[in-house]
Every structure is written in structure tokens, then in C-alpha cells.
Amino acid sequence: MPGVLHLLPYFVAAWLFFCGLYGLVTSKHLVHSVMCLAILQSSTYILLLGIGYRIGGAAPIFADIAPGKLTVDPIVQALMLTDVVVEAVVIALLLAMVVKAHERSGTVSPDELRTLRG
Amino acid sequence: MRDTTRKRVFLFFGSVFFLLFCYATVNLPPWGSYRGPYGDVISRVGVYERHATDVVNAINYDYRAFDTLGEEFILFSAVLGVMMLLRHEEGEDTREVGKVEDRMHLSMTVRALAMPAILLTVVFGFDIGLHGQLTPGGGFQGGVILASALFLLYVCENTESFRRITSHSLVESIEAVGAGSYALIGLSPLIAGLPFLTNILPLGTTGDVFSSGTIALISACVGLEVTAAFLLVGYTYLEEIITGQVPEE
Amino acid sequence: MNAPSFLTPLPVAVPLVGAALMACLRKWLSRAAADSIGILFSGATLAISSLLLLRAIHGPSVYWLGYWFPRGSMALGIGLVAEPIGAGLAVLAATLTFLALVFSWRLVNSGSNHFQPLMLIFLAAMSGFSLTVDIFNLFVFFELMSTAAFALCGLKTEEPAPLQGSFNFAVTNTIAAFLILTGVGLLYAVTGALNMAQIGLALGSRHDPLILFAFTLLICGFFIKAAIVPFHLWLPDAHAVAPTPVCVLFSGLMVQLGLFAVARLRFLVFGQTFAHHESQLRAILIALGTLTVIIGGLMCYAEHHLKRMLAFSTISHSGIMLLALAMGTPLGFAAMMTYLIAHAFIKSSLFFCCGILLHRLRAVGERTLFAKGKTLHWTAGVWFLGAFGLAAAPPFLTMMGEAGISKAAEDLGLSWLSWVCFFGGVFTSAAVLRVGMHTFLGWGTEPITDEAAEIGELPETPGEDQRIFWYQYVPAAVMIAVPIFLVAEPRWLAVLRDASAAFTQQSAMLHLVYTGTSVEAHLPAWTEALLSSSIRGIGAFVVAGCLACTSVFRLKLRRWFRVGAFLESGIRPLRAMQSGHPGDYVLWLTIGLACVSGAAMVWLRSAV
Numbered sequence: 001m002p003g004v005l006h007l008l009p010y011f012v013a014a015w016l017f018f019c020g021l022y023g024l025v026t027s028k029h030l031v032h033s034v035m036c037l038a039i040l041q042s043s044t045y046i047l048l049l050g051i052g053y054r055i056g057g058a059a060p061i062f063a064d065i066a067p068g069k070l071t072v073d074p075i076v077q078a079l080m081l082t083d084v085v086v087e088a089v090v091i092a093l094l095l096a097m098v099v100k101a102h103e104r105s106g107t108v109s110p111d112e113l114r115t116l117r118g
Numbered sequence: 119m120r121d122t123t124r125k126r127v128f129l130f131f132g133s134v135f136f137l138l139f140c141y142a143t144v145n146l147p148p149w150g151s152y153r154g155p156y157g158d159v160i161s162r163v164g165v166y167e168r169h170a171t172d173v174v175n176a177i178n179y180d181y182r183a184f185d186t187l188g189e190e191f192i193l194f195s196a197v198l199g200v201m202m203l204l205r206h207e208e209g210e211d212t213r214e215v216g217k218v219e220d221r222m223h224l225s226m227t228v229r230a231l232a233m234p235a236i237l238l239t240v241v242f243g244f245d246i247g248l249h250g251q252l253t254p255g256g257g258f259q260g261g262v263i264l265a266s267a268l269f270l271l272y273v274c275e276n277t278e279s280f281r282r283i284t285s286h287s288l289v290e291s292i293e294a295v296g297a298g299s300y301a302l303i304g305l306s307p308l309i310a311g312l313p314f315l316t317n318i319l320p321l322g323t324t325g326d327v328f329s330s331g332t333i334a335l336i337s338a339c340v341g342l343e344v345t346a347a348f349l350l351v352g353y354t355y356l357e358e359i360i361t362g363q364v365p366e367e
Numbered sequence: 368m369n370a371p372s373f374l375t376p377l378p379v380a381v382p383l384v385g386a387a388l389m390a391c392l393r394k395w396l397s398r399a400a401a402d403s404i405g406i407l408f409s410g411a412t413l414a415i416s417s418l419l420l421l422r423a424i425h426g427p428s429v430y431w432l433g434y435w436f437p438r439g440s441m442a443l444g445i446g447l448v449a450e451p452i453g454a455g456l457a458v459l460a461a462t463l464t465f466l467a468l469v470f471s472w473r474l475v476n477s478g479s480n481h482f483q484p485l486m487l488i489f490l491a492a493m494s495g496f497s498l499t500v501d502i503f504n505l506f507v508f509f510e511l512m513s514t515a516a517f518a519l520c521g522l523k524t525e526e527p528a529p530l531q532g533s534f535n536f537a538v539t540n541t542i543a544a545f546l547i548l549t550g551v552g553l554l555y556a557v558t559g560a561l562n563m564a565q566i567g568l569a570l571g572s573r574h575d576p577l578i579l580f581a582f583t584l585l586i587c588g589f590f591i592k593a594a595i596v597p598f599h600l601w602l603p604d605a606h607a608v609a610p611t612p613v614c615v616l617f618s619g620l621m622v623q624l625g626l627f628a629v630a631r632l633r634f635l636v637f638g639q640t641f642a643h644h645e646s647q648l649r650a651i652l653i654a655l656g657t658l659t660v661i662i663g664g665l666m667c668y669a670e671h672h673l674k675r676m677l678a679f680s681t682i683s684h685s686g687i688m689l690l691a692l693a694m695g696t697p698l699g700f701a702a703m704m705t706y707l708i709a710h711a712f713i714k715s716s717l718f719f720c721c722g723i724l725l726h727r728l729r730a731v732g733e734r735t736l737f738a739k740g741k742t743l744h745w746t747a748g749v750w751f752l753g754a755f756g757l758a759a760a761p762p763f764l765t766m767m768g769e770a771g772i773s774k775a776a777e778d779l780g781l782s783w784l785s786w787v788c789f790f791g792g793v794f795t796s797a798a799v800l801r802v803g804m805h806t807f808l809g810w811g812t813e814p815i816t817d818e819a820a821e822i823g824e825l826p827e828t829p830g831e832d833q834r835i836f837w838y839q840y841v842p843a844a845v846m847i848a849v850p851i852f853l854v855a856e857p858r859w860l861a862v863l864r865d866a867s868a869a870f871t872q873q874s875a876m877l878h879l880v881y882t883g884t885s886v887e888a889h890l891p892a893w894t895e896a897l898l899s900s901s902i903r904g905i906g907a908f909v910v911a912g913c914l915a916c917t918s919v920f921r922l923k924l925r926r927w928f929r930v931g932a933f934l935e936s937g938i939r940p941l942r943a944m945q946s947g948h949p950g951d952y953v954l955w956l957t958i959g960l961a962c963v964s965g966a967a968m969v970w971l972r973s974a975v
Contacts, residue, residue, distance in 0.1 A: 006148035007140075014139035017549070018132050024538065024953040025128045026121070033949060037541050044548045051556040052157065055150035060161050063171040063253055063325070067164075071173075073157035074164075076555070078177035079503060082189040085258045085344060089196040090514055092351050094537050096203045097521065099358060101530035110948050113531050128954050131961040138964050142580030146556050154559020155441055184376075184432045184445045188495065188507035191383055192514045195488045198390065199518025202481040291391045298387025301380050307434075314376035316434040 009050030016043035030098040030108045034091055041087050045080055052076035169321040170251040170330035178256070179333040179340075183315040187300055190340055194297045197347045204358045224274065232274030239267035247341040251330040257337040261344025268349055277356065284353040289346050296343025300336055369426035369883055374419045375449050376432065378457045378494035381412050386484035386491070393480045398473055405468045405483035409490060413461035416494065420454040424862055427451065427869070427885040429500070437881060442562035445501045446880060451866035452704060456497035456620070456627060459711055463619045464490040466842035467612035470719060474726065474828040474836075475610055478522050482610075489515040489616060496624055500880055502554065502636070503561045505628060506547050509592070512621060513540045519613045520605060525825055531947055532604035538949050539601040539956060543591035546960075550584035553577060554636070563635045564880035567873055572639040579971050582637055583964040586629050590959075593625030594682045595689055596659040597959040600945060600952045603670075606678035607819060610827045611722030614674060618681040619715040623707045626688050630700060630870075633692070638873025645695055647970040649779070651963065652693030657787050659686025662941060664794030668914075669937035671733040671820035673721050673802060677714065680757065680795035684710050687772070687788050694775040697890050701867035702771025705860070709764030709850045713756040716846035717799065720750050723839050724806070726828045732820035733802055738809030743835075747807035749843045754803060756850060758796035758911055759788070760904035764850040767860070770900035774893040785900075789907050797911035797918075801931070804919045811919035815935050864890040 004011075016039055023036035052073030058065055060074035102108045147153055160181060164173040168180055178186045247260020272280035307316040322329030385408030389401060396404070422428075427450035431437070435444025464486055477483060492511035499505055517540070520533035555561060557577060558569035570578060591598040602622065606614050641648045663683030670676035684706070691703035723746050725731055728739045740747065756763040769792070773785035804810045853859065868888035869875045875886040917924060918931030944955065 006150070007143055007146070009149050010143035010146060011140050013549075014136055014143065017139065017545075018136040021132055021135075021542075021953060021957055022128060024542075025132075025950045025957070026125055027950060030534065030949075033538060037538065040542065040545045044545050044552065047549060048552045050149055051146070051552055052152055053150050054152040057152075059254075060157075060173045061171060061254060062165050062173065067166070068162055071161050073152045073154065074161055074173045074177055075154075075157045075561070076552075077174045078182065079185075081174065082178060082186055082258055085262060086189050086192045086196070086510075089193050089200075089347060089351060090517075090541070092355075093196045093199045093203070093514070093517060093521075094534070094541075096200045096355070097517075097530050097534050097537065099355075100203055100521075100524055101534065104524075104530065110950060113947075124950060124954055128957055131954075131958045134961040134965060135957060138580060138961070138968055141968070142553070142577045145575045145577035146553070154555070156443075156559050156561065159438070159441060160443070180433060181435055181444055182503075185504055185507050187383070188492075188504070188511050191386075191488055191491070192507075192511050194387075194390070195485055195511070195515045195518050198481050198485055198488075199514070199521055202478040202485075202518060203521040203524060205479055205481070205524075287394055290393065294387045294389075294391035294393075298384055298391065301383045301387065304376075305380055305384070308373055311373070313371075313373075313430060313432055313434050314380060315432050 009046060013043045013047035028109055030110060034094045038091060048076045048080055165324060168330050169324040170333055171324060172251055172253055175250045175256045176333060179336045180317050190297055190300055190343060193347055197350050200351050201354055204354050228274060236267050236270050239263060239270060243267060248327060250337040251333045257340025258344055261341040264345040265348030269352060284349045289349055293343050293346030293350060296339045299339045303332055303336055369428040371428040371430040372419060372422045372449060374415055375430035375447050378412055378416045379491045381415060382408055382487040382491035386487040389484045396480060401480040401483050402472050405487060408487055409461060409465040409468055412490060413465050416457040416461045419449055420458050423449040423451050423454040427879055429880050429883050440565060440568060442565050445504050446562060447498045448500045448880060451862060452870050453497040457494040460490055460493035460620055463616055463715055467615045469838050470722060470842045471612045472838050475612060476827050482522060485515050485519050493620060493624060500563050501561055502551050502563050506551055509547060510544050513544060520609045522610050532608035535949050535952055536601045536605035539591055539952055542956060543588040546584045546588035550581045553581040564877050567636045567638050568877060570640060572642055574640045576968055578640060579967045580964060583967045585632055587960050587963055589625040589628045594622050594685050595655050596662050597955040599682045600955055602682055603675040603678040606674045607672060611718055615715040615718045619711040622681055622685055626692060630692055634871045635873060635876050644971045649693050649695055651966050653690060656686045656689035656693055659689060660787050660791040664791045665938060666941055668794050668798045668934050671816050673731040675819055676798050677717055681714060683791040683795050687791050690784055691772045694779060696775055697868040697871040698771060699775040700871050701864045701890055702768050702775055704863055704867060705771055706765060706768025709768055712846045712849045713753050716749055716843045717753040719843035720746050723835055725826055727835055729826045730823055732816060732823045733805055733814040734816040736806045737813055740806040741809050745840060749847050750803045752847050754796045754799035755908055757799060758792040758904055758908040760908045761901045762851045762854060764853050766900050766904045767854060770896040771893050773900060774896035789903055792907040793911045796908060797914040800911055800915035801918050804915060812922045
């Protein structure tokens with residue numbers, strides 16, 4: 001089914017998004033929740049890179065190819081690559097919150113940490 | 119809400135969202151046939167206009183440098199956040215959160231290979247970081263590699279050596295200098311009446327390391343900042359978790 | 368063509384340089400030095416933004432960063448637009464940050480001087496967010512705003528309550544960022560552009576399912592930030608854990624910037640997309656807005672933790688602003704902006720009062736504070752004036768905003784909307800009044816309390832000196848005086864109206880972005896609605912007062928009259944929703960996402 005193959009990366013991105021949300025909703029451990037956010041992040045990357053791909057296109061590095069040759073889209077790559085490094089540190093921030101929560105209340109389960117009801 | 123209820127309700131609404139997502143993407147251009155003009159135009163002119171063969175980095179540090187400035191400061195504020203969260207309050211007792219045996223009995227092979235590996239990584243990091251305008255690489259990637267060289271030090275040697283380097287008060291200042299200089303480099307064209315973040319340095323010859331003007335310079339500053347940022351995060355975590363006490367600020 | 372001002376990128380660049388400087392010297396700076404640098408930089412940003420605003424009023428301009436001008440219709444670089452609405456929001460951001468830093472002078476625990484650089488970064492992000500006209504840049508500043516906010520929430524680390532709140536905040540807002548990024552990616556795939564004007568031009572009036580889905584992803588992401596039901600659950604938790612100056616920024620501006628972004632997208636990017644489906648889109652947004660106002664109002668009254676109560680009141684007022692935006696007309700947008708500005712000032716003055724109470728009386732729970740504030744006359748005065756303002760009563764700017772909303776609603780035949788605003792005003796004002804009566808006047812019997820209020824909050828200032836300093840009074844006083852002053856001086860309102868008219872016209876904005884020339888647009892004043900609004904406002908305050916009295920004097924009333932007390936104990940399902948469990952919050956987020964995208968894809972489709 002060539003039609004579906006043409007859209008497969010986008011379906012994968014949608015599926016990853018769904019999985020990430022599912023993990024967040026059913027999580028029993030805060031570190032697991034943070035990793036589900038990383039899955040959501042991957043979903044957006046797959047979507048972006050899938051959008052920018054061109055079959056038969058070279059990498060947009062003109063060190064060894066002549067300028068003007070058909071390349072894949074450099075814009076989405078530029079958007080993404082800073083994001084990867086930055087999100088790693090933002091996840092570190094979230095994990096620091098988890099560490100602190102564990103230290104103060106001795107647990108990392110969201111069910112047991114409910115001190116802010118209503 | 120009970121767990122099973124939560125799961126069931128989510129499965130219903132989540133599937134609705136997933137199906138709508140898939141339904142919407144049917145209208146996307148088929149995968150592998152990127153059409154948009156933006157990327158192609160920059161691919162075509164980036165080399166000539168900026169003498170940078172790595173168009174992705176030309177975009178990051180020149181065409182869309184403002185975005186990268188914002189992203190760099192996201193990293194910066196995340197590190198500030200980690201340091202603030204895991205800080206040691208004045209007058210607080212130090213907590214013993216389980217000390218780890220600091221004297222690791224590593225085999226001779228590992229310790230013999232450690233130093234060369236670290237040296238190789240550092241050289242590799244500098245290579246990647248400084249050649250960002252020519253080949254894939256640049257500040258972000260080079261910075262991460264350099265930081266990992268120091269983490270190799272932690273893995274191969276004991277924590278003392280790692281702490282000695284990363285607890286130095288200069289690491290924080292280096293990070294701030296890296297971040298601030300990006301903004302200052304951006305502000306300098308304002309003196310000449312040009313817009314913020316214009317590339318005003320001489321562009322050099324394509325293919326040379328000292329080419330593409332401010333792209334290389336900004337890339338180096340970002341590399342400085344990212345290295346210091348990862349070292350700070352690593353140090354703060356290690357102090358909090360492994361050694362069980364955070365020294366006075 | 369209006370020459371772009373060199374000041375345009377400075378509201379972003381200057382605070383960032385300041386933050387880097389302070390972080391560099393952090394270990395060697397004394398508390399006073401760090402605070403002074405922070406105040407200096409935010410004050411400088413305030414001055415720069417004000418000059419930029421004056422320039423923008425005189426003649427809006429577009430500023431292309433990096434000297435990359437558009438080629439044809441393709442924008443190569445990132446553009447910033449200096450027009451009155453965006454520049455005005457940048458000024459508001461700088462004002463709030465400046466006053467918040469003044470308030471926290473040497474007293475509020477600054478986490479070894481980490482707090483001030485983060486506030487400056489937050490300011491830079493809000494300024495950039497208001498000025499940019501590039502959609503990925505909008506996303507980057509959204510993320511910067513969010514990350515600085517998460518970091519700021521981590522200031523008070525001594526209790527378990529904070530981390531749960533900031534974790535919920537971080538998880539929901541990160542999901543929002545990813546939703547926005549997905550939407551940006553989809554739009555980029557369709558149009559090959561990242562500049563909002565270019566996307567708007569390329570989209571034209573296309574509205575196949577892809578465009579609609581991208582639209583819902585983007586607005587849902589921004590609605591999470593704007594605390595619209597059912598995406599609102601993170602806000603009260605975040606407010607309960609953030610220190611007071613940070614709460615000022617959250618409730619005063621950060622939340623409302625989400626609505627501003629939705630407006631920017633709606634009018635510039637999707638300007639012609641909904642040309643034939645105006646009423647359906649309006650219906651969806653009105654449904655969300657009404658739900659937000661009602662739930663926000665009811666939960667606001669049921670809260671006894673002062674900051675959570677004010678957070679729910681922010682949610683309710685955010686709903687009112689969404690109702691204004693939902694009208695889709697220039698008048699609606701102008702009303703939204705008026706209300707936004709008014710609410711920012713009033714809410715921040717209430718939060719400053721909260722901060723004074725926390726400093727002086729060392730508590731934020733209503734029962735703990737009972738009758739302890741009898742000596743705080745000035746604070747009481749500001750607090751009750753704030754209640755007056757929340758009810759949208761006459762001397763306050765909120766009344767003018769509400770008048771605009773009712774006029775816009777009437778024009779579209781939806782006059783029942785002003786009663787929704789009335790409801791919101793009544794409940795939020797009643798809650799503030801009730802707390803005021805209990806704390807400052809000591810009336811009635813001991814207040815009802817709830818779990819969150821019992822846990823309370825640790826004070827954020829050292830306990831040795833509990834005098835209230837002038838620099839704690841001044842921000843509160845200034846913030847409450849400004850809305851009154853702004854009503855007395857209505858010339859700026861004409862500027863706002865004309866700027867709104869230009870903002871909502873896609874062609875005017877396209878003209879501005881591509882050619883740098885502004886198009887004259889005009890919106891007439893809504894003076895006819897003022898009288899009925901004033902009456903409604905005063906009525907809302909009176910009803911609020913009665914409701915508060917039934918709560919305060921509940922033991923002296925017969926059972927049927929104890930309406931207030933009944934509402935105070937909360938409505939079970941609503942309280943259950945606000946469970947504090949991140950899984951629940953994400954679940955409600957998904958439900959909202961599925962419903963909004965389903966509604967959009969079904970009702971806004973081409974098949975007319």
C-alpha cells in the first residue's frame with residue numbers, strides 16, 4: 001500500500017505521542033513520567049524530520065558536494081538540533097524536582113505524593 | 119480517580135485524538151517529497167552569502183540566530199533551576215543519603231585506557247566544536263562531547279578528581295560568560311546601525327576554519343556555555359545524590 | 368515606510384545580558400548588590416519598552432533581525448513587529464517584573480541569588496513573546512518562559528507540597544510546548560514558511576482537516592498556558608508553591624500571554640481560514656470560555672488558601688478574556704486587551720497584599736489568618752479595592768473591558784454573555800471580600816478551611832523583622848491605583864482601539880510585516896455600553912458582598928440562607944478534578960484535546 005507507506009512516519013509520530021500520553025496518565029513513578037515526556041519529544045522530532053525529508057536528497061553540508069545539488073531540508077534540522085540538547089537539560093530540571101520530592105517525602109509515586117488536593 | 123477508570127477513559131479519548139491526528143496527516147505532502155521553498159532557498163544561497171558549508175549551522179547562528187539565543191538561554195535557566203532546586207540552605211544539616219564507596223577498585227586496563235580516552239575525547243570535542251561552520255557539529259554538539267570527557271573522568275577515576283575540576287567557582291562564571299557573550303555579540307552590530315545579530319565579522323574563504331564571520335564565534339561561545347552547563351548539572355546531581363552533602367555556596 | 372527602531376530587540380537582549388552578568392558574579396555579589404542589579408536591568412528594560420511603545424504608537428514598524436530582509440514573499444530571517452499591542456504587553460511585563468523585584472528587595476529568600484537572573488530571563492521571554500512575528504520564535508520564547516517559570520517555582524524547597532505543584536506545572540506545560548511544536552511543524556509542512564505573515568498569506572482560506580488539526584493543536588497548547596478549562600488544573604498548584612513575586616508574574620501576565628498568542632494566530636495566520644465558519648468557531652470558543660468562567664468562579668469561592676483562591680480567580684477572568692476573544696471582532700479583541708491590562712494590575716496588587724500578609728502574619732490559610740490583620744489598614748484598603756475591581760465595578764478599568772465585551776456580544780446577538788461575566792465577577796469578588804472580612808475586619812465566626820489551606824505555606828521572608836517596608840507597600844498601591852488612573856485618562860484607550868482594529872485585520876498586518884508601513888484603522892468607542900456595565904458592576908459587587916456575608920455570618924443565619932457556606936465547602940466533582948495527581952491532569956488535558964479537535968474537525972470543515 002504505497003499510500004500508507006508515504007504517511008508512515010507521520011503515523012509513527014502520532015502513535016508515539018499517544019504512547020507518551022498513555023505513559024504519563026498511567027505512571028506509577030515520577031521518573032517514568034519524565035521519561036514519557038522524552039517520548040513525546042521524540043514524537044515531535046520524527047514529525048519534523050519526516051516533513052523535511054527528500055528522497056534522493058543529500059545532507060545539506062556543502063563541504064564535499066557542489067552548492068545547488070538537491071538536499072534535504074536544512075531548516076527542520078536546524079530547528080531540531082538545538083532542541084535536543086536543550087530538552088536534555090530541561091529533563092534534568094524535572095528530574096531534580098523528582099529527586100527533591102523523594103528526599104522530602106520519601107516516595108516517588110504520584111499516588112502517594114498527593115498533598116495538594118482540592 | 120481509580121487507576122482502571124483513568125486508563126479506560128484515557129484509552130477512549132486518546133484513541134480519538136490519535137485517529138484524528140492520523141486523519142489530518144493524510145493531507146500532508148507524501149513523505150520524501152519536501153516541497154517548501156524556505157529550505158531550498160537557503161541551501162542554494164547559504165554557501166555564497168555566508169561562506170559556510172554547513173548550512174544547518176548557518177541557519178542556527180545566522181539566519182535564525184535569535185531562536186538559538188532563546189534556546190541557549192532555556193538551557194541556561196534550566197541549569198539555574200537545577201542549582202537552585204538542589205542547593206544547600208544556610209544552616210541546614212547535611213544529609214547522609216547513603217554514601218557510595220569512593221575508592222573504586224578499577225582494573226589496571228581501565229585506568230590505563232582512561233587518560234588516552236579522555237584526551238581523545240577532548241580533542242574530538244574541540245574538533246567538532248570549532249568546525250561547526252564547515253561540517254556537522256558546532257557549539258552544542260562540541261560542548262556535549264567536551265562535557266562527556268569530564269564525565270569519563272568521573273567514571274574512570276574516583277569522584278574526587280571530578281569534583282575538584284567541576285566544583286571550581288569559575289565553571290559557573292564560564293557558563294554565564296558563554297551565554298552573555300552570545301547576547302553581546304548580537305548587540306555589537308547595533309553600534310554600527312545594523313540590526314541585532316547581524317553577521318559583521320569578515321567572512322573569510324569558504325572551507326577555512328576562520329570563515330563565516332560571527333557564526334564561528336557564536337558557535338564557540340555556545341560550546342563554552344554548553345560544556346559548563348553540563349558540568350554544573352553533573353556536579354550538582356553528584357553532590358546531592360552520591361556524596362550526600364552539598365557544600366556551602 | 369516607518370523606519371524600524373533600534374530599540375526593538377532590546378527588551379529581549381538587555382534582560383538576557385543582565386541575567387548572564389548576575390549569574391557570572393553570583394557567588395561574589397551580596398544580596399543587596401544582586402537585587403540592585405536586577406532592579407536596574409528591569410528598570411532599564413521598562414524604559415526601553417516604554418520608548419518602543421511610544422515609537423510604535425507613532426508609527427508601527429517591522430524589524431528584521433540579522434539584516435535578513437524578505438525576498439519577495441519569502442521571509443528569510445526572523446522578524447519582530449513593534450506595534451502598540453505587542454509593545455504594550457512588553458511594557459506590562461517590564462512593569463510587573465520591576466515591581467516584583469522591588470517587592471522582594473532583600474527579604475524574599477532568593478535561593479543564593481539564583482532568583483534575580485531567572486526573573487530577568489522570564490522578563491526577556493515575555494517581551495520576545497509579545498514582539499515576535501515568527502511562529503517558531505514564538506515557540507522558543509514560550510519554552511523559555513515555561514522553563515524560567517519551572518525554575519522559579521523551585522525556590523521554596525523546604526516542603527513536599529512545592530515539588531508536587533511544580534512537577535504538575537512542568538509536565539502540563541511541557542506537553543503544551545510539544546503540542547505547539549507539532550502544530551508549527553504541520554503548518555511548516557503545508558506552507559514551507561515559519562513567518563506568521565507568510566503562512567497566513569500561503570494558507571489563504573484553505574481549511575482541510577490538516578489545517579484545522581494544526582489550528583487545534585496550536586490553540587490547545589496555548590490554552591494550557593492560558594489555564595482554560597479543562598487545561599487549567601496546573602495553575603492553582605503552581606501558585607501554591609511559587610513565591611509571591613513569581614505569582615504576580617504568573618497571574619498578571621504569563622497566563623494571559625497564552626490568549627494573546629491565540630489572538631495573534633487567529634487573526635494573522637488563520638485570518639481567512641474561518642471566513643465561512645465564524646459562528647461555529649465562536650461557539651466552540653464560547654463554550655470553553657463559559658465553562659472556564661463558571662468552574663473558575665465556583666472553585667475560587669471554595670478555596671481557603673489565599674494564593675490558590677487568587678489562582679482560581681485568574682482562571683475565571685482568563686475565561687472572561689477568552690469570551691471576549693471568541694467574538695472574533697475588533698471590538699471583542701479591544702475589550703480583551705483592556706480587560707487584560709486591568710486584570711494584570713488588580714491581580715498583582717492582590718498578590719502583593721498576599722505577600723505582605725505572608726511576611727507579617729506568616730500564613731496564607733484563611734483560618735490561620737482569622738482576625739489577625741486588624742492592624743493592617745493600608746493592606747486592607749488595597750485588598751477591598753481589589754475586590755471592587757474584580758467585580759468590574761465603575762472606577763476600575765475592568766468595567767470598561769466588560770463594557771466592551773457586552774457591546775461586542777450584543778452586536779452578535781449573544782447578550783447572555785454579559786451575565787456569564789457577571790457570574791465570574793460575583794464569585795471572584797465574593798471570595799476576596801470574604802477573606803478580607805475574616806482577616807482584616809475579624810467579622811463572623813472562624814472560617815471553614817480545607818486541606819490545602821491547612822498545609823499552608825512556609826513564609827518566604829526571614830522572621831526577625833516583621834515590619835512592613837515601604838517597598839512592599841508601594842507595588843501594591845501602585846498596581847491598584849493604575850487601573851483607576853487609566854480610566855480617568857481615556858486618551859490611550861483610543862490608541863488601543865485603533866491598534867486592535869489594525870491587529871485584527873490580516874491585510875493590515877501583512878502590509879506591516881512586508882512593507883513596514885502601517886494601515887490606518889479605526890474602531891469607535893463603546894460608550895453606549897458603559898452605563899449598563901457600571902450598573903452591572905456595582906450590582907456584582909453588592910451581590911458578592913451579600914454572598915460573602917452569608918459565609919462570614921453563617922452561624923447567625925438560618926439554614927436556608929447559608930448559601931455562602933454551602934458553596935465554600937466546594938462541589939465534590941470539581942474538587943475531585945483538582946486531585947494533584949499528574950496522571951489526572953494529563954487525562955483531563957487529553958479529554959480536552961480530543962473534544963476540541965473533534966469539534967473543530969467536525970464543525971469547521973469545508974463541507975458547507
